[in-house]
Amino acid sequence: MRGMFSFCPVCNNQVLSNELEWHVNSHFEEDELDRDFELAQQVAMAPPSPTNNISIEVDISFEDYGEASQASSSTAGKANRDQEISHLAKVQLKSDFYRVEGGLLNLLRTCLYNEGNNCTSIVSGYVDHYQTLRSDRGWGCGWRNIQMLSSNLLHERKEAKQVLFGGSQFVPDIPALQRWLELAWQRGFDQIGSSHYDRNIYGTKRWIGTTECAAIFRSFGLKARIVDFDSTESGGSRMNGKKRGRYADLHGPMDKFVVRGVGSDTQTNGRSSDVIETLGRQVLVDWVWKYFTGLTSGSFDVSQRITVSEKTPLYFQHDGHSRTIVGIQMQKGFRGSEDRFSLLILDPGHKTADLEKALRRQKGWQGMIKRGPHTLKKPQYQLCYIDPGIVSSAEMEQLKTIDSTLVSF
DSSP: OOOOEOOOTTTTTEEEGGHHHHHHOOOOOOTHHHHHHHHHHHHHOOOOOTTTTOOOOTTTTHHHHHHHHHHHHHHOHHHHHHHHHHHHHHHHBOOOOOOOOOOOOHHHHHHHHHHTTTTEEEEOOOOOOOOOOOGGGOOOOHHHHHHHEEEEEEHHHEEEEEHHGGGSOOOOHHHHHHHHHHHHHHHHTTTHHHHHHTTTTTTTTOOOHHHHHHHHHOOOTTEEEEEEOOOOOSOOOEOOOOOOEEEOOOTTHHHGGOOOOOOOOOOTTOHHHHHHHHHHHHHHHHHHHHHHTTTTGOOOOOOOEEEOOSOOOEEEEEEEEEEEEEEEEEEEEEEEEEEEEEEEOOOOOSHHHHHHHHHHHSSSSSSHHEGGGGGGOEEEEEEEEEEEEEOOGEEEHHSSSSOEHHHHH
């Protein structure tokens, strides 16, 4: 039986899928000591003024975070977990990031507006871009996307601001997020996923995905949902080495786009793989358009060039990398031609300063942010989004099992 291959996001070489994580991390382990020394020099040389835009994160908080981890290994019970949560809320550090004056998405909306009358765009209200640093390059993109989602929730949703991260009202750094995930596991959220990591993620360079994102937000009572897009014959998902099968529970606005697998639907029988791939791309794009526009409520006006969405951004996962979808653009077709869609994506791998420069100059930003359906070449994708509201204490048990809606094509 032949192994599955994936492309390394660093060197673009083909490697076995089950060795991809090790391969990517190997690019950065060789110079780990040099990077630590360089980071220490940056900290020592940085001016004391907090007004500069140097984005440096130093893991000086591991001892404090570790106190909660050590306590959890020796005792169990709700009282002790509450104490750990309270302790972590006090010692967690705010994640530093490059702050864009006026907001990055305000700059994006200006660029989209200036593209012309034949384009309609809908974009999330507010998102801070958290870029990958040297200290987390190769493994940290999932955590950076969680930070981007968190920045939106803390800015746009009052109920989320009150409960997220112990009510701290800021986005924590990666070590703190790792501890929040471990505490979620200890409370029973996503037991299948936690066993994959041996219930230990703190201080590691392990990759994470949509299920870990959902587990963190669900542990605070937020309604995080996962949608699974799959064009493989098995119809299952293999994100981050975890196999997930079909789930019967359908939730959210995606019911219209549920398409049976190729072998069970006479409408798709006999179609070439290229046709199925094209269909799959459009299914995902249609779902994203419907999600942001909220067409079921009839509230979206397609005549507007720019509309600000109340929906959260989408954690966008595929094999080897993850990004954040902050909106979508439709370019109206001419003389009977089909409308063209572009996903609007923030990539943690981009430098925030480069994004800001391109958006302010209104030059080169499309190549960094816009992604058409033709770029969706992976066989499997996952999205994570968060519905409004906080569940009751009685409903928290239902959130502990993290399922997904499967959209196959």
